[in-house]
Amino acid sequence: MSGDRRVRRTRRSIQEALVALILEKGYDAVTVTDIIDRADVGRSTFYSHFTDKQDVLFSNLDELPLLPPAPVGGSGELFAFSLPMFEHVREQRQLVRALLGRRSGGLVMARGEQLLSAIVKNELVAAGARASASLDLLVTCVVGAFTGLLRAWVDGETSASPAELDAAFRAAVEPGVRVALGEPRTV
Numbered sequence: 494m495s496g497d498r499r500v501r502r503t504r505r506s507i508q509e510a511l512v513a514l515i516l517e518k519g520y521d522a523v524t525v526t527d528i529i530d531r532a533d534v535g536r537s538t539f540y541s542h543f544t545d546k547q548d549v550l551f552s553n554l555d556e557l558p559l560l561p562p563a564p565v566g567g568s569g570e571l572f573a574f575s576l577p578m579f580e581h582v583r584e585q586r587q588l589v590r591a592l593l594g595r596r597s598g599g600l601v602m603a604r605g606e607q608l609l610s611a612i613v614k615n616e617l618v619a620a621g622a623r624a625s626a627s628l629d630l631l632v633t634c635v636v637g638a639f640t641g642l643l644r645a646w647v648d649g650e651t652s653a654s655p656a657e658l659d660a661a662f663r664a665a666v667e668p669g670v671r672v673a674l675g676e677p678r679t680v
Contacts (some may be wrong), residue, residue: 504542504552506532511549511658512591521548550601553592571620571670574612575639575662582643590647593640597642602640609636622674631673638666 510531514523525546529539543549582589592601614632622628642658645651653661 500542503534503538507534507539507549508540508553511546511559512553512588515591516587519651520546524620547600549562550592552606552657553588553601571616571667572613572651572663573616574609576655576659579643579646579658582647586647589643593644606640609639613639618669620674625674631670635666635670638662642649 496655504644507528510528511523514527514531525536525539525545528538528546528549532539535600543552559673593605614628619630622631639662642651642662646653646658651658
């Protein structure tokens with residue numbers, strides 16, 4: 494059991510070192526040696542846990558609480574993920590800023606967009622959309638709007654609250670999505 498704790502502690506130390514370094518100098522400028530030095534681990538220890546710095550970066554998405562659990566369908570509300578995700582990001586702002594902000598190098602943003610695309614597509618299919626090229630384009634538009642707001646927020650370009658971000662997101666995308674789903678337009 495203590496071995497498992499030690500492994501988790503070492504992995505977390507390496508992950509946190511990368512996050513701090515990204516905030517200081519940007520992902521592209523960070524080297525494995527920088528991570529090793531900051532985490533105060535040996536090179537062989539680093540490589541026994543991770544293959545390279547990108548592996549550490551992606552493990553932050555997989556192991557740390559970057560994204561909240563996807564809401565279970567049934568509410569009938571489009572984009573039920575939006576407000577909970579903005580609120581979660583507020584709680585994890587430093588981590589999200591390092592992983593998704595301008596200094597992240599864009600790798601995690603692409604991975605985050607893939608995860609978010611799956612959530613959005615599942616919601617739209619649950620709302621009656623059929624899998625198609627048109628649905629894929631719609632998902633791309635919705636994800637682009639959400640991640641644009643998210644990135645501006647974590648980079649400090651807006652001081653809006655999670656509720657204000659959610660309202661802006663919904664105002665921008667819901668009318669078009671409802672038309673695309675064949676729902677009557679509401680004002």
